[in-house]
Amino acid sequence: MSRADHAPFVPGRWGAGHRARAAGAAPSGRSTSARAVTWTLSDDPLGGTVRRTVLPSGLRVLTEAIPAMRSVSFGIWVAVGSRDETGPQSGAAHFLEHLLFKGTHKRSALDISAEIEAVGGETNAFTTKEYTCYYARVLDEDLPLAIDVMCDLVADSLLEPADVETERGVILEEIAMHDDEPGDEVHDLFARAVYGDHPLGRLISGTEETVTPMTRRQIQGFYRKRYVAPQIVIAAAGNLDHATVVKLVRQALAGTPLDTAPAAPAAHRPNTPAVRTKPATTLVEPKETEQAHVILGCPGIDRLDERRFALGVLNNVLGGGMSSRLFQEIREQRGLAYSVYSYASQYADAGLFAVYAGCAPGKLDEVLELTRAELRRVATDGLTEAEVARGKGMSKGSFVLGLEDTGSRMSRLAKGELLYGDLVPVDELLSRVDAVTVDEVNSLAAELLSRPMSLAVVGPFDQGDFSGA
Secondary structure, rough: EEEEEOOOOOOOOOOOOOOEEEEOOOOOOOOHHHHHHHEEEEEEOOOEEEEEEEEOOEEEEEEEEEEOOOHHHHEEOOOOHHHHHHHHHOOOHHHHHOOOEEEEOHHHHOHHEEEEEOOOOOEEEEOOOEEEEEEEEEHHHHHHHHHHHHHHHOOOEEEOHHHHHHHHHHHHHHHHHHHOHHHHHHHHHHHHHOOOHHHHHHHOOOOOOHHHOOOHHHHHHHHHHHHHHHHEEEEEEEEEOOHHHHHHHHHHHHHOOOOOOOOOOOOOOOOOOOOOOOOEEEEEOOOOOOOEEEEEEEEOOOOOOOOOHHHHHHHHHHHOOOOOOOHHHHOOOOOOEEEEEEEEEEOOOOOOEEEEEEEEHHHHHHHHHHHHHHHHHHHHHOOOHHHHHHHHHHHHHHHHHOOOOHHHHHHHHHHHHHHHOOOOOOHHHHHHOOOOOOHHHHHHHHHHHOOOEEEEEEEEHHHHOOOOO
C-alpha cells in the first residue's frame, strides 16, 4: 500500500478526434435506465480500441483492447481522497485503503494475496488527495481471477475490529517512516504553507493524533458513504474483450453493496469556487539532517485550465530535466545541489507550482538566491523559441513513452473518466501540445512566476534563520 499525490497527466476536453458510438444515448452517459449502455470511444492508431460502459448502478467500466499484449492491468478507482475528510477523519481514506486487503466474506487476507501471486500477478493500492486506486496486473488468461478478487475486496470488505488495530499500528509506523524522510516531508510542509488548514494542506496519511483515536465505526461509515457505485470507475488495458470484462465485473459485484438501484454516474469534481490559499509564508521544520531540503513556490492553475499545456512546456524548460535552466545553473555549472527540479501539481480547483532542491545546509542561501533570480528572469524575459520547442518535445515524448505498458494505459483511461469526464485520443493531445505558442508560455510565466512565493525548509535551521525570506 502507498500514499501518493501524483500530479496526473492533463487531458483536454472532448475534441474533433473523439468518436463515440451508442444507439439512443449521449456520450455523457448520464442515463438512469436499468440497462448497461456501451460506447466505442476511439480506435486510436497509437493504442487500441477503447470502450466505455455505464452500468445501471452508475458504475463505469472502460477498457482498452491491445491484442499484442499478453498481460492485463485492472484497476478500481474511487473518487474519494484525503480532501474528502473532515479534520477528525484525517487519514480515513488511507486507513481504509489498507483495511480493504484484510479480508471479505469470501476471502481472508492471505487468500487475497495468495490467489493473485499464485498466477504470478501483483496487486497494490494508493491514496491521493482526490482519489484512491486498487489495481492488479496479471496474465491475460488470469483476468477473470483478478476481476473477482479486486471487486470482492473493494465491495465487500469486513473491516474486522482486530484488523483495524493491526493496520493502525502499521499506519503509525508508516507515518513515523515518512517523518524520517525529509525529502518527502518538505512537500507536505509546502502544501501546508500554501493551503493551511484546508484539506489539500493536510497529510494523506493523517497524523498520529488523528489515526490513533479513529474507530472502526468511523472508518465503516466513511466506507459505506463514500464507496458507492456512481463514484467508481473500473478500467482495464491489455489483451481483453470489453464485453467479457463487463460481464465479469457484473458477476463479481452481484449481491454486494455496489449492486445498487439505477443511478447516474457522479460528475467529476467541480473546479469552482477556487480554493483559497494563504498569503506567502515561510515554514521551517528544524531537523539535524546532513542535507537541507527546500521548496519555493506558489499557487498554480487547476487541471481544467486551458493553459495547462503551456504550463507543461514551461515546467520542462525551467526545471523538468537535465537540460533545464535550473539543473544547468545550480547543479551542472555550480555543483550546489545533487537534486533540483520544478514541478506542477493540479487539482480540480487548485494547483501548485514549485521548485525543489536538496543541498548542503551551508549552500542553501546561494541556492535560493539563484532559484529566485532564474524565476525572475523567466518571468521578465520569457523563454526562447528554441526552448519552447524543446519543452514541447519533452511533453510529447514523455507522454507517449509513458504509454508503453498496460498499467499506464489503464491509469489514463481511469483518470480521463474520473477527473475530466472524457478521454481524448493520443494524437489530439499531441496536437494540443504542438499548438502551444511562445507567447502563451511567456504570458503564463509572467503571471505565475511573479506571484508571491512560499518557502518550506526541512533541515538544521529554525524559523528565525529565514526572517527575511
